[in-house]
Amino acid sequence: MTIRLSQRISQTAPYAFARIDEEVRKLKAQGVSVIDFGVGDPTSPTPDFVVSALQQAAQQRVNSGYPSYVGEMGFRQACADYLKRDFGVTLDPATEITSTIGSKEAVFNFPLGFVDPGDIVICPTPGYPPYKNGTRFAGAIPYFAPLTAANDFLLDFRAIPADVVARTKIIWINYPNSPTGKMAPRQYLEDLVAWAQEHNIIVAADEGCYIDIYFDHKPVSILEIGKKNVVAFYSLSKRNNMTGYRVGFVAGDAEIVAAFRKVKTNIDSGTPTIIQDAAMAALADDEHVALMREEYRRKREILLTILTRAGFPPVASEATFYLWQRAPDGMTGVDLAERLLKLGIVVTPGEWISDEVADGSNPGREYVRFALVAREEEVEEAGRRISCTSFFKGG
């Protein structure tokens, strides 16, 4: 029998970060001492108190049972408490919050509740691939809005043509941003929400993955601006070093949350209850998050100093654990990633996580993304390898 793949999957490129994992695996098999700045998967351990909470939950919940589709009330209350404590936002856990199995599934599945064939979803590019892939799987069309140094990496919603806006159902934004590290100023978020309300567009703000990873000043949550037409996605993956736990939540406009709950109850059976229990402990604690921020700050300073000394163009990143580094003149991001790979340093070429925009350019082409997830000693070692190499003409 010849298996014929669906058009949907055959037209989808391999997942960029799975490709990077594969590159790392091959290099390690060849005996290369790899320093991995590729996938944004923290290598620091999950806090002990979270692991203990998970162990206790597994012992106490002797009848496993299916989880709640929308999250246990206690978990949703913990999410509401976190948003109140950290951002001063009041949410009703009964109607304005729902649990997710980490943000990836939530981002990917979200358009299913709101788009019909031919509708448009605005996606930032470079950007997290599930924005566009989830859009396409739901039968809608992604419109790629560039994030460039020229627009200060802020998605320029006012530059989107009127005929596109008229067909748009959802706009994805992601601040603090991967890969550019940009934070959205309050005024920007206010203007965006007003624009979206005027055009009856949902603002899907994938803010919670990196909102706790900042350096000079704290990011604003879009929910501080308002809830109407707004829904925000949160994840414990990076805030609490819990990528493997697969837990997050969505919060905002009750009407949107209700529709999204309907999507999800038809797709999955909820976040495992014992994981929700562990997540409640993680959400209640800010101390370990502050320590994590300091760890990223140190690694960031080490790498930024080295890149600057080596003569690379300045990096604009101000939050997240990503550095969005432009390649030296005359080189693409892929060229630079290949040069770094020869030193055993893995980064993500910008082009792998960005798409062509209306003018035919690809805003990621000249960049690479460093994810500061390697250990501090490894960052120092990467620095030594970079310092001993010239990346510029004649080098």
Ligand SMILES: Cc1ncc(COP(=O)(O)O)c(C=O)c1O
């Ligand atoms: C911008 C962005 N959003 C969402 C996610 C999804 O995180 P998770 O599915 O682990 O919650 C990631 C993961 O790297 C991300 O970079």
